[in-house]
Amino acid sequence: MEDGTLIEALAAIVGPEQVLTADGDTAPYLGDWRGRYRGAALCVVRPGSTAEVAAVVRACGAAGAPIVPQGGNTSHCGASIPDLTGRAVLVSLSRMNAIRAVDAANNTITVEAGCVLQNVQEAAEAAGRLFPLSLAAEGSCQIGGNLATNAGGVQVLRYGNARELTLGLEVVLPDGEVWDGLRGLRKDNTGYDLKQLFIGSEGTLGIITAAVLKLFPLPRATATAWLAIDSAHTAVRLLSELQAAFGTALTACELVSDVSLGLVLKNIRGARAPLADSPWHLLVELSGPGEDAALRESLERFLESALEAGEIADAVVAQSSEQAGQLWTLRESVSEAQKIEGVSIKHDISVPVSRIGEFLDRAGAALQAAYPGIRIVAFGHVGDGNLHYNQSKPEAGENAAFIAAQPQVNRIVHDIVHDLGGSISAEHGIGQLKREEILRYKSRVEMDMMRAVKQALDPRGMMNPGKVL
Numbered sequence: 001m002e003d004g005t006l007i008e009a010l011a012a013i014v015g016p017e018q019v020l021t022a023d024g025d026t027a028p029y030l031g032d033w034r035g036r037y038r039g040a041a042l043c044v045v046r047p048g049s050t051a052e053v054a055a056v057v058r059a060c061g062a063a064g065a066p067i068v069p070q071g072g073n074t075s076h077c078g079a080s081i082p083d084l085t086g087r088a089v090l091v092s093l094s095r096m097n098a099i100r101a102v103d104a105a106n107n108t109i110t111v112e113a114g115c116v117l118q119n120v121q122e123a124a125e126a127a128g129r130l131f132p133l134s135l136a137a138e139g140s141c142q143i144g145g146n147l148a149t150n151a152g153g154v155q156v157l158r159y160g161n162a163r164e165l166t167l168g169l170e171v172v173l174p175d176g177e178v179w180d181g182l183r184g185l186r187k188d189n190t191g192y193d194l195k196q197l198f199i200g201s202e203g204t205l206g207i208i209t210a211a212v213l214k215l216f217p218l219p220r221a222t223a224t225a226w227l228a229i230d231s232a233h234t235a236v237r238l239l240s241e242l243q244a245a246f247g248t249a250l251t252a253c254e255l256v257s258d259v260s261l262g263l264v265l266k267n268i269r270g271a272r273a274p275l276a277d278s279p280w281h282l283l284v285e286l287s288g289p290g291e292d293a294a295l296r297e298s299l300e301r302f303l304e305s306a307l308e309a310g311e312i313a314d315a316v317v318a319q320s321s322e323q324a325g326q327l328w329t330l331r332e333s334v335s336e337a338q339k340i341e342g343v344s345i346k347h348d349i350s351v352p353v354s355r356i357g358e359f360l361d362r363a364g365a366a367l368q369a370a371y372p373g374i375r376i377v378a379f380g381h382v383g384d385g386n387l388h389y390n391q392s393k394p395e396a397g398e399n400a401a402f403i404a405a406q407p408q409v410n411r412i413v414h415d416i417v418h419d420l421g422g423s424i425s426a427e428h429g430i431g432q433l434k435r436e437e438i439l440r441y442k443s444r445v446e447m448d449m450m451r452a453v454k455q456a457l458d459p460r461g462m463m464n465p466g467k468v469l
């Protein structure tokens with residue numbers, strides 16, 4: 001089929017105004033959040049229903065055109081950007097943004113893939129429930145993208161990843177068939193759990209069009225504190241003590257290095273240091289039933305003991321939701337602050353929680369030895385063993401030289417992660433960025449199983465080619 005014929009066929013399915021071909025219209029879809037990847041596409045298509053997605057997939061299949069699904073385009077690894085051939089059709093799910101149903105008694109919400117995460121959170125809250133997936137990109141990332149990347153975020157410690165929050169899926173398969181797996185069941189042992197194949201598959205196995213997600217009681221009380229600590233080893237010890245003291249009320253435990261906080265204070269307008277300088281900081285949040293004041297007092301008592309025992313150097317407990325918001329802004333702004341600072345090399349790693357301190361010690365020493373003055377921007381979800389372990393160039397260094405060193409920097413970091421039994425992608429996925437890198441760390445058996453799944457569902461390799469595998 002000619003390119004023009006496919007564009008006409010797509011226009012007949014979704015309406016001509018939902019097929020974008022002009023450079024000015026397609027440009028925002030063809031570059032990534034970090035400014036690291038640019039691609040080209042035959043066109044951008046914006047279907048408005050599952051039936052339209054299925055018809056688009058069938059038309060692309062008939063024309064032999066690859067498909068790149070895209071949600072909010074906040075990927076950190078170039079996963080939602082097509083290659084430069086211009087052959088792909090980019091399918092944006094943005095118009096499929098309906099909340100289909102809220103079942104408060106079943107604690108579930110059924111949403112379309114293009115719902116912005118924050119809108120899902122708000123719809124849940126309007127029904128007196130919590131949808132706990134929460135990340136800094138929540139104002140623009142979409143639930144389809146969150147599921148396709150098995151997104152994590154700041155409350156995984158208590159509620160789990162996107163995978164644990166999903167009960168059912170509706171998916172358009174690479175041949176255009178629709179799989180209606182929109183079941184809101186907490187127990188279902190009728191064979192393979194197929195939805196898990198699509199969660200975390202980064203658009204390489206099909207297009208997620210809707211999902212049934214778990215809801216939770218809306219916590220009535222919250223207590224938030226910012227702690228000054230001497231090391232990540234201390235953070236891990238405190239995590240254990242917090243879990244022993246507060247159980248599942250411990251909702252978040254986020255580590256922030258002094259370099260990370262320094263970038264926020266420098267580059268984010270209005271950011272203020274909550275405490276005096278400290279090598280490391282820990283943002284702790286408790287939530288649950290009861291009253292704010294009572295929960296705050298329990299946290300204050302815990303922190304007083306920790307201060308007396310010399311485990312923490314200082315701490316501040318937010319006295320209002322505004323103050324808590326300010327503390328969270330410091331943590332949530334690290335990515336943005338590092339982006340403003342300039343180019344960065346990013347790692348999104350996990351190791352067993354018990355080995356976080358060892359990882360930071362070993363990787364920090366190895367990087368400083370190889371690249372004196374390199375700035376290590378380490379922050380993240382210590383409770384999940386997951387750190388964003390990024391590097392910015394030395395203050396006086398050159399961008400080009402720094403970026404040229406990326407493969408060697410990756411090697412240093414990822415080899416240590418692997419040696420500690422960790423993962424080179426805890427949250428962001430593989431995309432284009434780590435496609436070759438996973439070959440070094442996953443076994444042949446594991447890669448063969450992944451290829452077999454891809455071959456079974458997408459034998460022609462039409463779905464998001466060049467990503468993951």
Ligand code: FAD
Binds near residue numbers: 074206207
């Ligand atoms: P996109 O970027 O559009 O797509 C991501 C991948 O999913 C691509 O492979 C794409 O093809 C595929 N995809 C998208 N929609 C669909 C669909 N409907 N069906 C099938 N495949 C689809 N991630 C975390 O996990 N935790 C964090 O804490 C976190 N913090 C972040 C902070 C910032 C400031 C930013 C910019 C990003 C952060 N991310 C984080 C990364 C990113 O936000 C997540 O990966 C997010 O889940 C991607 O959602 P999206 O809608 O933007 O997807």
